Amino acid sequence: MSTMPTKLIDTSHTKARKVTPETSQQRQDFYDRIDRLSLAPVWKVLKGLILSEPAPVMVPHVWDFEEVKRYVLESGGLVTAAEAERRVLVLENPAWRGKSQITDVLFGGLQLIMPGEIAPAHRHSQSALRYILDGEGAYTAVQGEKTHMKPGDFIITPPWTWHDHGNETDRPMIWLDVLDLSIVAHFRGQFREEWSEERFPVTRPEGDALARYGSGLMPIEFKASGITSPIFNYPYERTRDALYRLSRSGEIDPHHGYKLRYVNPVDGGWAMPTIATWMQWLPKGFPSRNWQCTDGLGFVCKEGNGETRITGADGKDVVLRWKANDVFVVPGWVKHAHHPTDDSILFGFSDRSAQEKLGLWRERKQ
Numbered sequence: 001m002s003t004m005p006t007k008l009i010d011t012s013h014t015k016a017r018k019v020t021p022e023t024s025q026q027r028q029d030f031y032d033r034i035d036r037l038s039l040a041p042v043w044k045v046l047k048g049l050i051l052s053e054p055a056p057v058m059v060p061h062v063w064d065f066e067e068v069k070r071y072v073l074e075s076g077g078l079v080t081a082a083e084a085e086r087r088v089l090v091l092e093n094p095a096w097r098g099k100s101q102i103t104d105v106l107f108g109g110l111q112l113i114m115p116g117e118i119a120p121a122h123r124h125s126q127s128a129l130r131y132i133l134d135g136e137g138a139y140t141a142v143q144g145e146k147t148h149m150k151p152g153d154f155i156i157t158p159p160w161t162w163h164d165h166g167n168e169t170d171r172p173m174i175w176l177d178v179l180d181l182s183i184v185a186h187f188r189g190q191f192r193e194e195w196s197e198e199r200f201p202v203t204r205p206e207g208d209a210l211a212r213y214g215s216g217l218m219p220i221e222f223k224a225s226g227i228t229s230p231i232f233n234y235p236y237e238r239t240r241d242a243l244y245r246l247s248r249s250g251e252i253d254p255h256h257g258y259k260l261r262y263v264n265p266v267d268g269g270w271a272m273p274t275i276a277t278w279m280q281w282l283p284k285g286f287p288s289r290n291w292q293c294t295d296g297l298g299f300v301c302k303e304g305n306g307e308t309r310i311t312g313a314d315g316k317d318v319v320l321r322w323k324a325n326d327v328f329v330v331p332g333w334v335k336h337a338h339h340p341t342d343d344s345i346l347f348g349f350s351d352r353s354a355q356e357k358l359g360l361w362r363e364r365k366q
Contacts, residue, residue: 054333058104059095060318065325081117103296107181113167121164121195128157128179135173140165144203152236158228162200180274229264229271243281255291257282270353278348282340290335290366295350297330304344311335
């Protein structure tokens, strides 16, 4: 009975080899030769490309509104809205100085419009939100509908929609701008266009979008023209009332207090495709539990005051103390918990909605 010869398999390539000066030189020679062809060995950089856990670059930070407001108002005497097109002081995360980023992927800035001014009409491929901080009665107009703004209102400018701002009151007005500039830039999708006149023509009465789409009803023949909410002004008065009603009858979440997200009434998803937004009520003395998530978080304190306690990846604790109108940020994937000194309401924003669409978003609760 004959036996078949055993096939020997060379397994030397499956085991780590002892690196000698000779093999090290051979490898370097190889790298030098492939470099001329714009090739590179992934095994030299793999662990830096695919991390075991997220490692955001941004750092925790808080902008004291009363402190920065002085400089925002001072800018009004240095440059007009027409000259600047948008008179904004950028909130630069200390880890991203010079990059115009408040978080790892989002832009944030404080915009000022003085009495009698118009910020001229333009449109761009980036999505934008306005969260109103100080002043009342100025307006923004989006695609032919004007809305007057009040503190706490959350206003959307969908991508590629004509919009302008104006102030017909006798007081300056300041709001927070947040845009998905870095996300759009990553995909090289930047477009921008100026309207031929200062204002885009108003074609719909004020409150039209909220009346059509914000009452749990929808026009029978409505067909969505985009993936952003057709509502572009979510008034604070309605949001606060919803939070109050939830706090009277709903069970409090141990990590978030009473928290509601802004939604697109067409599909129930986030109001904006790339920027998630929410509002949360933290009762006085609420002992929030540690929570971490992959999105870099931004907050504005609408009411109350307190602090956010952060445990960094290096084990060092950071405490951010906040009060009304302060803006603060928490890096993704760090443990954090809110501790309100008084009943407090926080407006929040992040890139969670984009991460969820890509299947990237994760959280960890303690």
